[in-house]
Structures are given as C-alpha cells and as structure tokens.
Amino acid sequence: MDFALTDEQRMLEETLTRLVADQVSPEQRRAMLAAAPNRASALWRTFAELGLLHMSFSEDVGGLGGDGTDLMIIMQALGRGLVPEPYLAGLVLPGQLLAVTANSEQQTRWLAPLLEGEHQLALAWQEIGARYDAFTVSTQATQQGDQWQLNGKKHVVLNLEAAAGTLVSARLANGKLGLFIVPADAPGTSTHLYRTIDDQPAGDLTLDSVKLPLTNCLSEDVSDKLAEVLAVGRAALCAQAIGAMEEACDQTLAYLKERKQFGVPLSTFQALQHRMVDMHLHLEQSRSMAILAATSLALPASERDYKIAAAKAYCGESARFIAEQAIQLHGAMGMTEECYVANYAKHLVMFDHYLGDSDYHLETVSELLKVA
Amino acid sequence: MNLTFSPEEQAFCEQVRRFLADALPSDISQRVRLGRHLRADDYLRWQNILSEQGWLASNWPKEFGGPGWGPVQRHIFDEECAAAHAPTVVPFGVNMVAPVIMKFGSVEQQQHYLPRILSNQDWWCQGYSEPGAGSDLAGLNTRAVRDGDHYIVNGQKTWTTLGQHANMLFCLVRTDPDAKKQAGISFLLIDMQSPGITVRPIITLDGAHEVNEVFLDNVRVPVENRVGEEGQGWTCAKFLLTHERTGIAGLGHAKQALRHLKSLASRIQHRGKPLLELPSFRQRVVKAELELMALEVTNLRVIAAARDGGVPGAESSLLKVRGSELRQELSELTRRALGPAALPFFPDFLHGEGSLDDERAQSAAASAQYFNRRKLSIYGGANEIQKSIVAKTILNM
Incomplete structure (x- = not known):
C-alpha cells in the first residue's frame, strides 16, 4: 500500500503544474478557446517536446509506459487549469485503442504521428439512440470486395474538427462490433461542428456510403478492447474532475475569506463554513475514488469495470455537488460568465455527461454487486 | 501508487485471522453478532485472552508492553476483529488514558497504571x-x-x-x-x-x-x-480526543454491517423475490457500497500518512463525519430490510440471559441498534463540531 509518488512522478507533477500556471491563465485560456480548433496549438507542441504525448502508451508502441498514476497526474493538472486541449479525446482514447488493435502498418500511418504531435485523432463511439451505451451501435459496416462501406451517424464526437482521422465503431454483418479509421477527408463523410456547453470542440459525424480500403479496418471484434480503453478514459476523467474540484474549492474558499457582508468576511459564518467543509469532504472522498480507478486499470475486466464504474458514479455526484455549492457560495457573482469559477462549475456538472453518467455507472455497480 | 498490502502484511492478516478463529469464545462472538449487550465478564474474558496474546494494547509501543505495531497492522487487526464479531476492546484505559499517561504522566504514574491496564486490573x-x-x-x-x-x-x-x-x-x-x-x-x-x-x-x-x-x-x-x-489538562484532553477520533470511523464495523445487510436483503423476500432486487432498496445499498469504498481508500491514505511519520490530525474529523453517517445509513437499511420483523422489542433478550427462537433472535437487535447508532454522530465531538474543526484547522476559516 503506497500513495506516494515516485521521484519521476513528482517531477511530472511539478512540470505540469508550472506549465499550466505559465501558459493557461484565465486570459490565455480565453485566447486558446477563441483560436480555431483545427490545428495544433503552441501548448500541444510543448506537450510533444516534454514527452507528455508518449506518456500513457506502452513501450512496444513507442510510448513511455506510464501507468494509471501517471495518467492521473497529467489529467489532474489539466483539470486544475481547465486546459482546453484534447489530451484525452484527441490522444489517449483513440491512441490507446489504436495501440491495442492496429497492425504495424496502421500504427506507422496513424499512431506514430499522433505520439509525435504531428496530428490528432478522435474516437466516435457514441450514437444518439444509445445514450452512453458503447455497444448499442446502429452504424453499419459491410465488406464489399476489397473495401468496406460505412453508413450511420455518430453523436458528440469530441475533437472531430481537429482530427486527421476518426476511429469509428460499426456493426458488422456477423453481429460483431468492428472498428475503422475514417480519414477526415473521406468522401461520404459530413460533419456538424459545435462546442459543448463546457467549451469542448465537438461535432456529429455522418457516414453516407463511406468507402474505405481494407487497411482502414482496425478490428473486426473490438468490444473487449473498446471496454478496456473506455475504462482508461473514465479513470482519466475522474482525475481531471479532481483537479477541477480542487480549484473550484480553492477559489470558493478564497472568495469566502475575501468577500465581506454585514461588516465581516463570509468565512466567519458557520453555515457557510460547514458548506465549505462539505465540499472538502466530497473532494477528498472523490480523490480516493479517483485513486482507486487509477490503480484498477490492470485488474481483470469485471473487477476493473466494477471499481471504475463506482469511481465514475461517485465522482460524478460529488462534482455536481461541488459545482452547485461553488456557485451558491459565490452568490450572484457565481452566475456570471466573468466569474472564473463558473467555468469550473460548468465543467464539473458536464463531466457527468462524458463516458457515462452516475445513473449509468450505478447500474453497472448494481449489476456487478457482490452479495456474499 | 498501489492499494494492496505487502506479503508481510498479508501474512499478518492470516495470523490474526487464525488467532481469532482459535481464541475468540463462540458465545461471545455470538452475542456480538446478534447485537446483544455485552456483560462485564464478556469484555474481561476477551480482553484477558488478548492480554495473554500480547495484543490487548494494539496501539502501544514495545517499551510499554505493547506489540509495537504500526498503523497498517493496527488497521488490519481492527478490521479482522470486527469481521470475526469480536467485542470492541473497552477503549478508555488502553486507547485513551494510556497514551495520555505515556505522553504527559510521570514515570511513577507510568509504572503504576500502565501494567494494570495491560493486565485488565483496572x-x-x-x-x-x-x-x-x-x-x-x-x-x-x-x-x-x-x-x-x-x-x-x-x-x-x-x-x-x-x-x-x-x-x-x-x-x-x-x-x-x-x-x-x-x-x-x-x-x-x-x-x-x-x-x-x-x-x-x-x-x-x-x-x-x-x-x-x-x-x-x-x-x-x-x-x-x-x-x-x-x-495543563486541556492539552491532555485535546491529545486524547485526537486518539479517540482515529478509530472512530469504525470502518471494520461498517464493512461487517454492509456484508450483513446484503446477506439479509438477499434472504428476505419481497413479492416473491429477494428484497435486494427491489430497485429503490438496491440503489441505497449500492450507494452505501460506494461510500464504503471511498472511505476505505481515504482511511488507507490516512494510515499510510501515519505510517510515513505523520500525526493524526484533522483528517480524522473527515473520517469521523463520513464514517458515522455511513454506519447510521447501514443501520437504517438493516432495520428497513426486516420490515414488520423490526417491530417486536425484546429488551430482556438484548441485555439479559433469555433466549429466543432463531428467527426472532436474528432480527431482535436491528431497531435498537438503529437508535443506538444515533450516538455515532454525537459522541467524540458531534459531527457539527468536527466540521468546525476542519473549517478552522484545514481550511483556516
């Protein structure tokens, strides 16, 4: 049992903390959001130079072999700064899925440039009729001679505009779930681009008789691998939410100490102190769950899914609680776009809508509940 | 980071388990399991067995006659004792006044009182x-x-x-x-x-x-x-309260209570199906399970910090608040699970020598325990006091 970070991990944490402090101030963040999301930012190039893009990939695909803790450190720092970079959606999720499905030729074409920061990708696993269920897929893939043909629609694909290619799950004629890489310029694709309410670039992807060469099929039975990578994503999201919860708590506490009413700081009122302590309790319990998730990635699938579902459900509810309290304790100021904590509140509430919300994951825990 | 015990710690766990299986008198564990009140003699018999094994004063250093365990071993010992339905050691001597005497007492006081605590004389x-x-x-x-x-x-x-x-x-x-x-x-x-x-x-x-x-x-x-x-009494008092609060999350008891609840709710029938399949009930059990998972890791974080040289501080207040809330929720769910069977009250059975048929005995204590567990958020500094401590010492409000 050990919760301490290794020396390398402490260095990683310090590097990221410094980087986020230097390059993602509220003003810098606004400028980053205003920039077109279709090409790599200066910060992304810095990530590449620092080796951060290689971190969570195994050594046999050219990565640095980082584990769940390393990913947690990175995501937590990105969450603290609300860093508007698609580290998870544009790198880790599609990249890890490539790493466990792609042959060496496909890796050379898609994974190697991803790790070098030469392009970004996206993962389109979600469909509008299926809510959070990654295995209810109506997009169809049929093989015709030496090519595949894809038809269907993918919903809320993060980082769609910037992606050089999108990994798309599709149902095969034999009923299995296949995985394909669809280049951004593939004829038959069309996109409807937008930002999410918490500022992430996303879009819907329509596939209308998209024809792909056989080499664009990454897997003809991807279910287990997809579950494995979504588990990584959920653990990473929990860590990111911890960072955002920390910052929301810190900003709220600072505000309570500084803002005066009735001639005294708000922090002297017991009703507000206890509310602030409740936020802190939710944060610390969620941190424990995020650690549980980060250290469960290598477990057998059902144990892994049980713990990660528990963590995601727990963090989802805590994140919403902290977001709502942060707004309440900032009073009317917390309702304004100008108040920086409002950005955290939006992210923390919407965190629950990525990769399955609390209800979705509570059901998983319920199904896997051990009785004896 | 990793959350698993070392091979040595796992071996220790086995050792404690074997000891409990051999040495814990079954009539005593049965009383604990059924939630009956323990008599003075029940406590003393068990504490004498622990004393003989050298494990009564689980938090004492070797120089005073304790086993010299670290925080991880103490944690394992507490969890295993709760899982085996062993009585909780009466804490006022061993866990409360003894650390005060060790820290603030004179050599004479230490030589007089500590051995008497170890041998259950006082x-x-x-x-x-x-x-x-x-x-x-x-x-x-x-x-x-x-x-x-x-x-x-x-x-x-x-x-x-x-x-x-x-x-x-x-x-x-x-x-x-x-x-x-x-x-x-x-x-x-x-x-x-x-x-x-x-x-x-x-x-x-x-x-x-x-x-x-x-x-x-x-x-x-x-x-x-x-x-x-x-x-200087207040210094002693505060020191003692910190010790009082460290074990107060009662995680071993919460784990045991959740195991019991799940087994109860899978046996009790509701419209021809186990109660645990009733969605509204199951949801609350699942949420209790989540809270317990989180508390367990939080507790391990505090234990690891103590092992690495930290002192129990305001984190114990966090554990106390959430731990007591969870145990109260579990006692609520256990009472609800029994349905009408939670209504009959048999005080003589609970604190006396009487007997009941097996089925009644199994459910006799649930409602009384529910009411008894209200104390958890009141004693050792009410939860509202704990929150004020956190506000002051962690958040500097």
Whole structure:
C-alpha cells in the first residue's frame, strides 16, 4: 500500500503544474478557446517536446509506459487549469485503442504521428439512440470486395474538427462490433461542428456510403478492447474532475475569506463554513475514488469495470455537488460568465455527461454487486 | 501508487485471522453478532485472552508492553476483529488514558497504571462531559480545590460509558476558576471507590444501560494523581480526543454491517423475490457500497500518512463525519430490510440471559441498534463540531 509518488512522478507533477500556471491563465485560456480548433496549438507542441504525448502508451508502441498514476497526474493538472486541449479525446482514447488493435502498418500511418504531435485523432463511439451505451451501435459496416462501406451517424464526437482521422465503431454483418479509421477527408463523410456547453470542440459525424480500403479496418471484434480503453478514459476523467474540484474549492474558499457582508468576511459564518467543509469532504472522498480507478486499470475486466464504474458514479455526484455549492457560495457573482469559477462549475456538472453518467455507472455497480 | 498490502502484511492478516478463529469464545462472538449487550465478564474474558496474546494494547509501543505495531497492522487487526464479531476492546484505559499517561504522566504514574491496564486490573471510564458542558467541553464546571496533598473535587460528569463497571475515572476538572476557560483545567485520575462518588445509570432510548452519570461530592484525590502540570489538562484532553477520533470511523464495523445487510436483503423476500432486487432498496445499498469504498481508500491514505511519520490530525474529523453517517445509513437499511420483523422489542433478550427462537433472535437487535447508532454522530465531538474543526484547522476559516 503506497500513495506516494515516485521521484519521476513528482517531477511530472511539478512540470505540469508550472506549465499550466505559465501558459493557461484565465486570459490565455480565453485566447486558446477563441483560436480555431483545427490545428495544433503552441501548448500541444510543448506537450510533444516534454514527452507528455508518449506518456500513457506502452513501450512496444513507442510510448513511455506510464501507468494509471501517471495518467492521473497529467489529467489532474489539466483539470486544475481547465486546459482546453484534447489530451484525452484527441490522444489517449483513440491512441490507446489504436495501440491495442492496429497492425504495424496502421500504427506507422496513424499512431506514430499522433505520439509525435504531428496530428490528432478522435474516437466516435457514441450514437444518439444509445445514450452512453458503447455497444448499442446502429452504424453499419459491410465488406464489399476489397473495401468496406460505412453508413450511420455518430453523436458528440469530441475533437472531430481537429482530427486527421476518426476511429469509428460499426456493426458488422456477423453481429460483431468492428472498428475503422475514417480519414477526415473521406468522401461520404459530413460533419456538424459545435462546442459543448463546457467549451469542448465537438461535432456529429455522418457516414453516407463511406468507402474505405481494407487497411482502414482496425478490428473486426473490438468490444473487449473498446471496454478496456473506455475504462482508461473514465479513470482519466475522474482525475481531471479532481483537479477541477480542487480549484473550484480553492477559489470558493478564497472568495469566502475575501468577500465581506454585514461588516465581516463570509468565512466567519458557520453555515457557510460547514458548506465549505462539505465540499472538502466530497473532494477528498472523490480523490480516493479517483485513486482507486487509477490503480484498477490492470485488474481483470469485471473487477476493473466494477471499481471504475463506482469511481465514475461517485465522482460524478460529488462534482455536481461541488459545482452547485461553488456557485451558491459565490452568490450572484457565481452566475456570471466573468466569474472564473463558473467555468469550473460548468465543467464539473458536464463531466457527468462524458463516458457515462452516475445513473449509468450505478447500474453497472448494481449489476456487478457482490452479495456474499 | 498501489492499494494492496505487502506479503508481510498479508501474512499478518492470516495470523490474526487464525488467532481469532482459535481464541475468540463462540458465545461471545455470538452475542456480538446478534447485537446483544455485552456483560462485564464478556469484555474481561476477551480482553484477558488478548492480554495473554500480547495484543490487548494494539496501539502501544514495545517499551510499554505493547506489540509495537504500526498503523497498517493496527488497521488490519481492527478490521479482522470486527469481521470475526469480536467485542470492541473497552477503549478508555488502553486507547485513551494510556497514551495520555505515556505522553504527559510521570514515570511513577507510568509504572503504576500502565501494567494494570495491560493486565485488565483496572477498568477505566471517562469524566469529560458535564450536564452544562457537551460540545463546549472547556466550559466544564467540576471544581477541584487544593487542600494540602489532595484536591477536593465537587461536580457532576455525564455520558460516562460503562462507568458502572469501572474502578478508575480520568477526569477533567477546573482547578483555576479565574484563568481563561481552557487554561484553568487539570487532568486527574480518580479511584471510583473514593468516598463521595455516586454512579447512576442513564437508560438510552434503545433500552440499554451503556452510559451513566457520575456525581462527585467532596471527593479527595491525591495531588500525585494529577497528570501533567496544574492547568495543563486541556492539552491532555485535546491529545486524547485526537486518539479517540482515529478509530472512530469504525470502518471494520461498517464493512461487517454492509456484508450483513446484503446477506439479509438477499434472504428476505419481497413479492416473491429477494428484497435486494427491489430497485429503490438496491440503489441505497449500492450507494452505501460506494461510500464504503471511498472511505476505505481515504482511511488507507490516512494510515499510510501515519505510517510515513505523520500525526493524526484533522483528517480524522473527515473520517469521523463520513464514517458515522455511513454506519447510521447501514443501520437504517438493516432495520428497513426486516420490515414488520423490526417491530417486536425484546429488551430482556438484548441485555439479559433469555433466549429466543432463531428467527426472532436474528432480527431482535436491528431497531435498537438503529437508535443506538444515533450516538455515532454525537459522541467524540458531534459531527457539527468536527466540521468546525476542519473549517478552522484545514481550511483556516
């Protein structure tokens, strides 16, 4: 049992903390959001130079072999700064899925440039009729001679505009779930681009008789691998939410100490102190769950899914609680776009809508509940 | 990071498990399992067995006769004891006054009292709360006036747990009424046989005799029974409270209670199916499971920090608040699970010698325990006090 970070991990944490402090101030963040999301930012190039893009990939695909803790450190720092970079959606999720499905030729074409920061990708696993269920897929893939043909629609694909290619799950004629890489310029694709309410670039992807060469099929039975990578994503999201919860708590506490009413700081009122302590309790319990998730990635699938579902459900509810309290304790100021904590509140509430919300994951825990 | 125990710690776990299987008398574990009140003799028999094994004083260093365990071993020991339905060791001697005597007591006090605690010769109880001093403990009024080599003590203590069995009382008294609240308090060790001491039972709403009032009427206490300097009692009191709160999350008990609840709810039928399949009930069980998972990791974080040289601090307040809330929720769900079977009340069975048929015996204690567990968010510093401690010491508000 050990919760301490290794020396390398402490260095990683310090590097990221410094980087986020230097390059993602509220003003810098606004400028980053205003920039077109279709090409790599200066910060992304810095990530590449620092080796951060290689971190969570195994050594046999050219990565640095980082584990769940390393990913947690990175995501937590990105969450603290609300860093508007698609580290998870544009790198880790599609990249890890490539790493466990792609042959060496496909890796050379898609994974190697991803790790070098030469392009970004996206993962389109979600469909509008299926809510959070990654295995209810109506997009169809049929093989015709030496090519595949894809038809269907993918919903809320993060980082769609910037992606050089999108990994798309599709149902095969034999009923299995296949995985394909669809280049951004593939004829038959069309996109409807937008930002999410918490500022992430996303879009819907329509596939209308998209024809792909056989080499664009990454897997003809991807279910287990997809579950494995979504588990990584959920653990990473929990860590990111911890960072955002920390910052929301810190900003709220600072505000309570500084803002005066009735001639005294708000922090002297017991009703507000206890509310602030409740936020802190939710944060610390969620941190424990995020650690549980980060250290469960290598477990057998059902144990892994049980713990990660528990963590995601727990963090989802805590994140919403902290977001709502942060707004309440900032009073009317917390309702304004100008108040920086409002950005955290939006992210923390919407965190629950990525990769399955609390209800979705509570059901998983319920199904896997051990009785004896 | 990793959350698993080392091979040595796992071996220790096995050792404790084997010991409990061999040494814990089955009539005692049966009483604990059914939630019946333990008699003085039940406590003493078990504590003598632990004493013989050298495991009674699980938090003592070797120099005072403890096993010299670290925080991880103590944690494993507590969890295994709860899982085996072993009685909780009466904490007032071993876990509460002993650390104070080790830290603030004289060599003579250490040599006299500590071996007597180890051998169960003394049964200690706690003289902290008063009718007018609960959460505001420092507002206590019990007076100790110096008279030569003695203090004359007058006042009233309350909520004195298991005081009916005790022969020694550690007691906060006011020695200087003119000093600032906390500064005028001293820490005395009082023989319960002293003339002028009266113990009266307080029966709690679950029908149990767990707590008492203790009246002190011109009780003469030798000055050498004071721990630390005169006026330093508050330092001792705070030190003791931190120790009191570390085990107070009661995670071993929460785990055991959740196991029991799940097994109960899968046996009890609701419209021809196990109650655990009723969605609204199952949802609450699932949420309790999540809270327990989070608390377990939080607890391990605190234990790891203690192992690596930290001291128990305000984190124990966090554990106390969430741990007590969880245990209360589990007692609520257990009571609800039984449905109408939670209504019959058999006080004689719970604290007496009587017997009930198996089915009634299994459910007899659930409602009484639910009411008893309300104490968890009140004692050891009410949860609202804990939150104020966190606000002050962690958040600097």
